[in-house]
Amino acid sequence: MPSLVHTEIETAVKGFLIDQEKMTEVVERMTKEIKMGLAKDTHARAVIKCFVSHVQDLPTGKERGKYLALDLGGSNFRVLLVNLISNSDVEIMSKGYNFPLTLMSGSGKALFDFLAESLSEFCHTHGLENESLPLGFTFSFPLQQQGLSKGILVAWTKGFSCEGVVGKNVVSLLQEAIDRRGDIKINTVAILNDTVGTLMSCAFYHPNCRIGLIVGTGSNACYVEKTVNAECFEGYQTSPKPSMIINCEWGAFGDNGVLEFVRTSYDKIVDKVTPNPGKQTFEKCISGMYMGELVRLVVIDMIAKGFMFHGIISEKIQERWSFKTAYISDVESDAPGEYRNCNKVLSELGILGCQEPDKEALRYICEAVSSRSAKLCACGLVTIINKMNINEVVIGIDGSVYRFHPKYHDMLQHHMKKLLKPGVKFELIVSEDGSGRGAALVAATAVQAKSKL
Numbered sequence: 524m525p526s527l528v529h530t531e532i533e534t535a536v537k538g539f540l541i542d543q544e545k546m547t548e549v550v551e552r553m554t555k556e557i558k559m560g561l562a563k564d565t566h567a568r569a570v571i572k573c574f575v576s577h578v579q580d581l582p583t584g585k586e587r588g589k590y591l592a593l594d595l596g597g598s599n600f601r602v603l604l605v606n607l608i609s610n611s612d613v614e615i616m617s618k619g620y621n622f623p624l625t626l627m628s629g630s631g632k633a634l635f636d637f638l639a640e641s642l643s644e645f646c647h648t649h650g651l652e653n654e655s656l657p658l659g660f661t662f663s664f665p666l667q668q669q670g671l672s673k674g675i676l677v678a679w680t681k682g683f684s685c686e687g688v689v690g691k692n693v694v695s696l697l698q699e700a701i702d703r704r705g706d707i708k709i710n711t712v713a714i715l716n717d718t719v720g721t722l723m724s725c726a727f728y729h730p731n732c733r734i735g736l737i738v739g740t741g742s743n744a745c746y747v748e749k750t751v752n753a754e755c756f757e758g759y760q761t762s763p764k765p766s767m768i769i770n771c772e773w774g775a776f777g778d779n780g781v782l783e784f785v786r787t788s789y790d791k792i793v794d795k796v797t798p799n800p801g802k803q804t805f806e807k808c809i810s811g812m813y814m815g816e817l818v819r820l821v822v823i824d825m826i827a828k829g830f831m832f833h834g835i836i837s838e839k840i841q842e843r844w845s846f847k848t849a850y851i852s853d854v855e856s857d858a859p860g861e862y863r864n865c866n867k868v869l870s871e872l873g874i875l876g877c878q879e880p881d882k883e884a885l886r887y888i889c890e891a892v893s894s895r896s897a898k899l900c901a902c903g904l905v906t907i908i909n910k911m912n913i914n915e916v917v918i919g920i921d922g923s924v925y926r927f928h929p930k931y932h933d934m935l936q937h938h939m940k941k942l943l944k945p946g947v948k949f950e951l952i953v954s955e956d957g958s959g960r961g962a963a964l965v966a967a968t969a970v971q972a973k974s975k976l
Contacts, residue, residue, distance in 0.1 A: 528880070528887045531830045535821055536891035538787035541898050545785060546942060549902040550909070552781045557771065557910055563754040570778045573771055575756040576719050576745065577671045578965055579764040582727040584610035586967040591651075591658040591709065593638060593697075594958035596717055596740070600638070602645040603956075605963035610727070615959050618645055628798075631687035631696060639700035646707045655708040657970050659962030662693055663717040663741065665772045671969045674714040680774065681741045681812060684798050713962070713969040716770045717921070718745035720961025725919025725954035727964060732917040734907055735954065738900055738931070739922025741803075742810040745770045746907045773903055774806030782808070785899070789820045796843060805903075809896045811848040811924045819846035821888045831881050837873035845872065851889045852928045896924065897934035904935070904949075905942040914947050919954030926953065 541549075559565040560573030592603040603617040620641045626634050646652045664683070666674035669692075676689050688696065694711050701709050715723075722735030722745055733747040745768050753759050753767040776782065782804050793816050794800050794807060807813045823840060825831040839845050850871075853864040862882045869877060869885075908916060925931050932951060939949065954961075 528884050529825075529830045531828065532825055532884050532887065535825060536888055538789075539891040539895045541785055541895055543941065546898055546902050546938065549782070549785065549899065550906050550942060553773075553776055553903060553906040554910065556776055556781070557906060560771070561748070561752055561754060561769070566755050570775045571771055571773055572665065572667075572677070572775070573753075573755075573769050574665070574667055574716075575753050576715065576768040576770050577668050577756075578715065578719055578723070578768040578968065579750065579762070579766055580968045580971075581730075581732075581747070581766070582723055582964050582968075584727060584730075586727075586964055588967065588970075589654075589656055590963035590966045591642070591646075591656045592661065592959050592962035592966070593642060593658065594661040594717075594962070595638065596661065596663045596958060600641065601958070602642055603959040603962070604645075604649060604651070605959050607960075607963060607967065613727075613960055615956060616649065617959060618648075626685070627682055628684045629686075631685045631691070632700075634685050634688070635696045635700035636703070638697060639704055642701065642709065643704055643707050646709075652707050655710060657712040657966045658709050659720075659964075659966035659969075660694065660697060660711055660714045661717050661720050661958035661962045662714055663737070663743075663958075665775075666693065666714065666716060666770070668714070668770075671713045671965070672711060677772075678799070678802065680799060680803055680806070682798060713965045715962060715965045716743065716745065717958055717961075718743050718770060719768055719965065720959075721745075721919045721921045721954040721957030722747075722768065722961070723964040724957040724959075724961035725917065725952055727960065729917045729919070729950075729952060731915065732919050732952070732954075733911065733913070734904065734916060734918040735957065736900070736904065736918055736920045736925075737922045738810060738896070738920065738924040740810060740812045741774060742806045742900065742922070742924075743770070743772060743774055744903060744907060746911060748911070771907070774803040774810075776903075777804030777808075778802055785895070789817050789824075792820055793817060805899065809899050809924075811922070813848075814851055814892050814896060814924070815846040815848040816844055817892045818851060818885075818888050819844075821892075822846070822885065825884070825888075831884055832874055832877055835874075839871075839873040848924065849927065851893055854886050854889045855893065856929045857886070893928060893931065894934060897931055898938050901935050901938035901942060905939055908943060908947060908949065915949070917950045917952055919952055919957070921954045921957050 559569035606614040726732040
């Protein structure tokens with residue numbers, strides 16, 4: 524423990540420091556919840572819904588052709604053209620569109636009209652308006668899928684609250700918006716969660732990939748389950764295909780109170796100011812949307828008590844969400860005893876002329892929040908690996924927290940090793956462009972499935 528850090532600060536962050544015993548308890552509780560989500564009898568009351576993705580075929584590496592992909596992931600929106608040329612050559616052209624924040628809480632019609640307009644603009648730019656290309660739609664919100672091309676939105680997350688979408692088939696809403704324009708020929712053949720895209724994209728190159736994980740704005744995972752265990756799939760006993768990708772929707776773990784023992788008073792404050800209080804409990808302890816705010820709340824609490832920055836508070840740091848999660852990565856990137864990135868962060872927050880103990884304290888708080896995130900994520904992955912009962916697996920991972928935090932990968936690896944049974948081998952791999960290549964691969968399987976009918 525850093526000697527420069529005030530004991531009061533150590534006490535304040537104590538709740539974020541989860542020991543091995545608590546982690547084992549998280550795994551036990553999560554195992555129970557996942558089993559409830561999979562089973563028909565308990566699915567309705569389960570918090571980890573374990574939705575059936577209707578994706579039963581992993582990539583063979585032989586998929587070919589041109590596909591469009593849409594990616595609505597939370598803080599970003601992209602349109603992509605994916606050309607699967609060979610198993611080693613995949614061309615991707617993509618364009619990110621500035622997502623007006625007003626759309627996040629406006630009408631559903633306005634949201635889907637914007638998506639269709641962006642898609643049309645992209646198609647015209649690339650001369651695709653007369654081509655009838657299959658489209659895979661990566662939609663990173665909780666969906667109850669009733670088929671590869673039918674997904675009902677269960678609830679908005681990650682700050683969205685558009686009206687008229689919950690309970691509706693998202694594919695129909697997109698298709699109607701495309702048809703209203705009438706200027707492009709697009710057929711939405713598949714809708715998928717971003718975790719599924721991440722798994723598929725990774726599996727194209729790593730045939731042993733069986734888990735897809737996202738740790739970005741939000742957090743979620745999917746994995747390959749035996750079809751016979753996916754009881755909410757109509758043909759679970761009769762399907763000729765042995766596997767089914769399950770979209771866990773693990774962000775909601777703890778919504779029934781089973782995670783209170785790893786939450787802090789700061790978590791409860793963050794929860795109250797989100798558009799979905801009481802929901803996505805696990806996600807709010809882990810993901811990038813909330814980590815920065817947790818750090819900020821601890822810091823302003825310590826300033827108010829006179830334990831940091833001589834009790835002097837800046838205007839900027841008093842604003843909600845002003846401490847970006849990227850700042851955590853910056854602060855933790857500094858070598859011990861160095862504060863170049865830390866100084867930059869503090870000056871952006873309008874805090875100047877701090878002493879070394881203040882900077883050390885900030886780093887300590889950041890480390891407490893990010894290490895809890897990685898530990899809980901490790902618990903989730905270990906739960907899934909145990910559930911699959913396999914000895915070797917590749918995990919495809921995407922999301923800004925995993926990609927940009929300097930120690931996240933190492934922390935994840937370290938804690939998974941400590942929790943897994945001896946002899947279980949796993950590999951964590953950054954999954955490149957799950958929402959693009961992954962969506963194209965799901966669209967390709969959908970097209971193949973249709974052609975066999």
